Amino acid sequence: MNTTITFFPVGNGDMTLLKLGDSVRTTILIDCNIREAADDPDDDTRDVANDLRSRLARDAKGRPYVDAFLLSHPDADHCRGLCKHFYLGPPAGYPDDKKPDGQKRIFIRELWSSPMVFRRASKNHVLCSDASAFNAEARRRVKVNRERGYPVDPGDRILVLGEDEDGKTDDLGSILVKVDQEFDRVNGSRNKCFCAFLVAPIPKSDADTEDLLSKNHSSVILNIALGANESSLNRIKFLTGGDAEVDIWERLWDKHQDNPAPLEYDILQTPHHCSWHSLSHDSWSELHEDAEVSEDARAALSQIRTGGLIVASSCPIDDDDDDPPCYGARLEYEAIVDDAGGTFYCTGEYPSEAEVAPLEFAVNEMGLERLAYRPAPPKSLLRASVAASGLTFPPRPVVPNKPAGFA
Ligand SMILES: [Zn+2]
Structure with a gap:
């Protein structure tokens, strides 16, 4: 099987x-965004946890796993x-070995995290419980690496993306990846299908810049070259940048415009x-078509x-005041793909707004090929198979004025 990229709705x-x-x-x-509604068997939100699990392998102990988990920002x-x-x-503390497959938590062999992005995010708001837990786990893994020295076992592994301030990451050696x-x-x-270039977080320069970057959803930005398989010569490039906003893209253009690879x-x-706000300093909801696009971003x-x-x-992108997603930004991105003879997709509209499915591409020697989508099995069926396996779901909360079923 060739390399695939899957965007979950x-x-x-x-x-x-x-x-x-x-x-x-x-x-x-x-990243992951598994909402409660997606986990609720009586809600028709797509069950993306099931979509993810069905794409993951199990290790020798029967644990579902990912080789690496990158959090772009918290x-x-x-x-x-x-x-x-x-x-x-700690890997030795994994508690789900005796549970049925559907209840085993996913094991993360290697964590990819950026202390600078965490520092910037926590300046402006309190981290949610999932983000705090991720940060604690990243600290634990860095500590294990410091104490035992690289390499450590899967489950303790971490790559730190971008240097932290004041030399705090200078001693990390081979687990640190610097910007550029x-x-x-x-x-x-080492993987023959994968090579990533660390574009951001932009390192700290001065206090003013630091404040600005903190307010721009500073994120890990990677440009990932992907080959179809281990012997393929051609590679496609996947640019992914979390929620980075306009000031960050302007700075990146200033830095890379002479060689934009x-x-x-x-x-x-x-x-x-x-x-x-990734394309403009103006407000879309106030100015609409009069809002100016930043040429550099x-x-x-x-x-x-x-x-x-x-x-x-x-979510679906309609012609209204919402932001995000913003209709004006959609028009800009559609113009960009039109110029290149390409295609724009929105996960909230694929294959239709009424019933979404993971958007999936395979890498081949010619480029990217969209794969046929897989409709979701009705949650009622999933529930029945889970019931047969002896698992139980928590009782469904009563929501007034909400129709039951999948209508
Ligand atoms: Zn976001």
Whole structure:
């Protein structure tokens, strides 16, 4: 099987799985947003946890796992459901070995985290419980690496993306990836299908810049080159940047405009769920068509290659005042793909607003090929099979004025 990229429909949030075309089908999950409604068997929100689990392998102990989990930044719409669906803690303490498969939490072999992004996020708001738990787990793993020395076992592994301030990460050696560096190591092994360039977080320069970047949803930005399989010569480029906003893209254009390769892409995940604020300093809801696009930010996000794709991971994008997702931003991204002969997608509209499904592409020698979507099995069937296996769901809360069933 070739390398695939899967965008799960999670509303305004991100959850993207890379499944590489190597012999062991290495998996990298970028963010997660598993809402309560998605877990509720009596709600018709797509069961993305089931969609994810069905794409993951089980290890020798029968645990579902991802080889790497990247948190782009610690907002709730990028880590919701983490504690419920993933195991955080020392590998020896994994508690679910005797549980049925559907109740085993997902084991994370290697964590990818950025202390600078956490620092900036926690300046402006209190971290949600999933983000705090992720941060505690990242600290635990860094500590294990400091005490035992690299390499450590899967479950204790971590890559730290970007240097922290005041030399706090200077002693991390091979688990630190600096901005503008490439890395091709996933879960301790070099991978022939994968090479990522760390574009951001932009390092700290002065207090003013730091304040500005903190308010711009500073995120890990990766430009990931993906081969179809271990022997393929061609690679596509996937640019993914969390919720990074306009000041960050302007700075990146200023830095890379003479050699924009780090911003080039065959597939872009629109930053911040198709937000206007990744493209403009103005307010869309106040100014609409009069709101000005930042030429530099747009240039940074326009380095598309022929036939390239842009994916908004968001709710449906209508012609209204909402932001995100923003209709004006959609028009900009549609213009960018039109110029390249490519296609724009929105996860909240795929294949239809009425019934969404994961949006999935395979990498091949020619580029990217969209795969047929898999309709969801009715949750009633999932529930029946779970009931047969002896699992129980918590009682359904009574919601007044809400019709029952799947209508
Ligand atoms: Zn977000």
